[in-house]
Amino acid sequence: MNETRYPGRRALAGLAALPLLHTRTGRAQAFPSQPIRMVVPYAAGNATDILSRLLAPAMAQALGQPVVVENRSGATGIVGSDFVAKSVPDGHTLVMGSIASHAIVPSLVRTAPYDVLRDFTPIMLAASLPNVLVVHPSVPARNLAEFVAYTKSQPGGVNYASVGNGSSSHLAGELLRVKTGAQLNHVPYRDAAQALTGVLAGQVPMLVYGVTGVLPHLRDGRMRALALLSQSRVPELPDVPTAGEQGLGDFIVEPWIGLFGPARLPAPIAQRIFAAARAALDSPEVKPSLAAQGLRPSGLGPEEFRAFVAREIPRWVEVIQASGATLD
Structure with missing residues (x-):
């Protein structure tokens, strides 16, 4: 697990203006109040991991807390994704999912432990890869x-x-x-x-x-x-x-990568995370590195990203059913 700290004085000074969340004791505190864990549900070195590590430092600077990238691989993204789905929806645990973990695998695996649209809060479509x-x-x-x-x-x-x-x-x-x-x-x-x-x-x-x-x-x-x-x-x-x-206009397969939180993540917190992630995606430090990896930045926000995922899932269900493919 790698940890990168970029608090940034301006980000720290603005903590008072960040969204508030209520703890189990009923006391309100500013978000984020602790390091943010960004789970990558794959091994280190693939495109999802690379993108996460590119965005984490700039997001940390904007949020005023470290953003810790943690690899939890297994079952083509299911293990790490399920961990986040079952996490407390306070914004401190996120997952950088992909077309596999959040569109294809849940339909390929009949015993998948999560439903993407029910168990996650889409935050930002980060990038695609031709x-x-x-x-x-x-x-x-x-x-x-x-x-x-x-x-x-x-x-x-x-x-x-x-x-x-x-x-x-x-x-x-x-x-x-x-x-x-x-x-x-x-x-x-x-x-x-x-x-x-x-x-x-x-x-x-x-x-x-x-x-x-x-x-x-x-x-x-x-x-x-x-x-x-x-x-x-x-x-x-x-x-x-x-x-x-x-002549095959519907033969389009563009892997995508996107940031999700657990379901029931408060909208103000999701918007705060999106703003930090979008700023990181657009930063002059990150853009050249994305291009070098062949990643095309997107930046769709929570509502647009949810609609995008809702279109992607049935598209791959159709392919899976027609082909008879399964991972069970």
Whole structure:
């Protein structure tokens, strides 16, 4: 667990104006009254962890208390997320969730211990990460249509890698299979590094992954990009068309990362946290680092973020039901 302290004199001076919360003794105190725990429900080093550690120092400066990033990984984000769902809703325990933990996995796991819209308070949609479908150079396809045809021509179909069960790279393959009839077999890896290695070695022909993570391999010819799974092309790969440009307008898989608190978090506290997180997202110290990681900042606030999540969940439920995928 890493702890970064940036109290900031102006932030400390303004504590009296911060929202008040009532303790079990009935006494009111300013928020925040203690360090804020930001749980990352994944291991250190992935995009959610990196984003959290980029935002934490600037948020601490704005809030006048340390923001402590804590990794609680397990069950594709369920362990850490459930911990926060069951925490006291006083603003001092938050989770940096993702498309996996807060849109995909709760539907993939029939015994998931939480309901996202019931058990969490959405605070801010922080960022998204454009995905690209890549293949090993031995695959003869040069576009999506050719790749789909190739999968159908192979006895037993074609394997595709993912960074783990329940990840967006997993469901991207299922979505392509449902939409096109592609003959694909899921091969889950323990993490991104192993999945990338599997594709680079030619062990698994296909992977959907973030643009920044595969860019060096595309440039040296060890992978080939077939389609961006985003709304529009990206500056890093200006010559790679989107799936929509290739006739699959609904084949969009953009992993997102967002900040949540427990359910029943008082609105003034949620707004205070959002203001600090949004300021951190927009700060000149953070913006270049986000770009270097391929993260596109968003900054949607509590109400807009809740509406966004409410649209995302049924979208992936439809894919999961159509594909028959499950983690139970």
